[in-house]
Amino acid sequence: MNAGIFLLGLAYVLSQFFRVFLAVLAPVLERDVGATPDDLAFASGMWFLAFAAMQIPVGWALDTVGPRRTAGWLLLAGGCGGAAVFALATSPAHIDIAMALIGVGCSPVLMASYYIFARDHPPAQFAVLASLMVGLGSVGNLVASYPMALAEETIGWRASLWALGGVSACVAFGTLVLVKDPIRIIGETKGSLAELFRLRALWFIFPLIGVSYAISIAVRGLWIGPYLAGVFGADTATIGRATLIMGLAMIAGTLAYGPLDKALRSRKWMIAGGSFAALIAAVVLIIIPSQSAGLSIAMMCAIGFFGATYPVIMAHGRSFLPPHLIGRGVTMLNLFSIGGVGLLQFLSGNVFSSAVPAATTSDPFVAVFTLFAMSLAVGLVIYLFSSDSPN
Template identity: 25%
Template structure:
C-alpha cells in the first residue's frame, strides 16, 4: 500500500522550496555582476559595495525577525517578508546605478533576514521533536542545492532573456511561492483542513494567542544558553563564506584554471555540502532516538563535522595538486555541512517556545561571519600574496569551534516563569 504524504511533510516541502529560492535570489547577482557592471558603468569597488549590501540588514535582522516570527506567527511573517524579498529581486532588474542597486540588495537582506528563523519556528510547530535535525538538514540541503544550481540557471536566463529579466523572473517565482504559502500554511496545525488526528497526536501542543501573551522572552537566560551556539555558528559560517565567495577565485588563481573549469570544480565541491546537510540532521536524530541522549546526538555531530573539516582543510597549506585539493576540499565541505542542521536544531531543542528568537540569535553568528570573512580573506591574500595564509584563519576557528561545542547542552530546556500548561505528550517538557 502506498504511504500517504503527511501534511507536515508537505509543509516541509514548501519550506525546502523557500530555502532553495531564497539562496538563488541572494547569489544570482554574482553571475549577473559582469553584465551589470558593464551596463551601469560601475567600478569594481562600486560592484563590491553592491555585493556586500545584502549581508548587513540580513545579519542585524536575525534576532528581531525571529522574535516577530514567534509573536506574529510564521504564516503572516513569511508572507510579509516573502513579498519584500520578491519585490526587491524584481527591482534589482530595474536598477539604474550603484545607489539603486544597493537599495535593492538592502531590501533583499531585509526580507530574507527573518525568513530562516521564522521557518524554524514553523518547523517547531509542525514536526515532532525527534525530527528537528532531519527537517533542518533537508531544508538546508535545498539551500545548498540552490547555491550550486544558481550560476548555470541564471546564466541560462541571461543568455535567453538578459540580466535584468533574470531578476524579474526569479522575483515572480518568489511571489508565487509567497501566495502558495499564505494559502496552504496554518500556524496551528489543528486548523489545517487536511490534518489527521494521527499526525496531530505526534506534534507538540500549540500555544494560543492568549497564551503567547503570558510568555515573555527571557532574554538574559536565552542569550546565555545560545551564545556558545552563536560562536560555533560564527566559526562554521566563517569557513562556509570562504567557500561561497572565494572558492572559484582560489581555483582560478592558485591553479591557473579558466573561468569555466574553475566554476565546474567549485560546483562539484559545493555539491558535497548537499549530502552533508542531509546526513547531519538524519544521523543526529537517529542517535537521539536510539539513545534518548540529546546532548550526545547534537554534540557528537558538531565535533565530528568541525574536526573533519579541520583535517581536510590542512592539505591546502602543504599540497599543490588540483585533483587532491579538489577531493580534500570536497570532504572538508561535506564535514562542515554536517554541522548546519544540528546548529539550527539546537535552538529548537533549548527554547521551543522561542525557537524563532533563539535561532535568530544563533544565526547572527553566521551573519557577522558573512560581513567579516570575505573581506578578511581578501585582505590576507593581498597582504601576504599567498592563498594558504587565509586558510589558516579558518582552521584556527574550526578548532575554537570544537572547544566551545563542549559547552553546549541542548538537553537542558530553557526554564520559564509561565503558567502555560505542560505538554501532555511529554510531561517533562513545557508545551510549544
C-alpha cells in the first residue's frame, strides 16, 4: 500500500459513495425537486450506464497513457463537476445529468488500481488485493448511509454535495501527483477487443458478473430506502441505519471472499454457492415482503454479504487474460458488471411504475425484487458451464 494506491483507494471510496447515496436522500429529493422513486432509479441508472460506457475508452487509456492520468483527470472533470451540478439541481433532469457526469468521473478509479495489481504483482495475489481494495472502497458505502443522513439533516444536501465536490478535486489532484504508472515492456504485443472476445472462457463469466453485483448494489443504492419508507413507514434516520447495516454486510462479504479464494480449491463453485445464497434471500423478500422490517433488513444484508462476489469473479476472469489484454480485459468485465446494474436500474424503475397502483404497498417492490432474482438466476445457470480457474 503505497501513497498512489492509497489515493486510488480514496477515489474508490468516493465511487462507492456516489453509486448508493440516493437511497438516503430519496425523501428529501422528492420534497425539494420532485424526484419520485422511478426518477431516482433512472438517475441511478444514468450513473451506472455512463460508468459502463466509459469502460472501453478507459481500457484503451490504461494500456496507452497509464492509470495516473486516466484516473486523475476523469475524476477531476466528472466527479467534481457532477457534484456541482447536483448541488445546483432544481429538477429530476438535473440530477440525471449530475449522476451521468459523476459516473464518468468514477469510471477509471477501481480499474486503475486493478491494472497496477495485474501488472506489478503475481496473478495469485490478484483476488486478495482486489478484495482489499473493494473492502477499502466500501467505506464509501458506509458514509453514504447514516452519516449522509446526518449531514443532510445538519447542513443540508446541497452543502453536502458542494463539500463532496471539493473532496473529489483534492483526491484527483493527489492521484495526478502520487500514482506511479507500471513500467511498460518494450515491444509488447498490442491487444484488441476482437482478440479479447475470442477468449471463450469469458463468455460464461460475462452474464453472471453482469447481474451478480446488480442485485446487491441496486437494493443498497436505491430500493432499500423507498421500500422501507413505503412498506414500513421508515424515516430518513431509520433508512440511514438500515443502509449502514447492509453496507457493513457487504464489506464483510467482500473481505470474506478474498481469504476464501486462497483457502478453497474451486473458485467457480465458491462464487456459485455465494450467488445461490443471495438468490435464496431475494426469494424470501418476494414471498414475505411485509412481515417485519427486521426480517426484510436481514434478508437484504444476506444479499449484500453473499452477493459480494465481484472481486473473485473479476479474479476468475483475469485468470484467462494474457498480459497485453489486461487493461481491456478487466475493464470489459467491469463494463458488464456496471452496465448490468445500469440496465437493471432502468428496468426496475419501469417495473415499479407499471405496478402502481397496486393492491398493497409491497406489490411494486415485490415486482422489482422478482426482476432482480430472475436476472441473477439466469446469470448463475449460464455461469455453471464456465471453466474453473486455479486460486
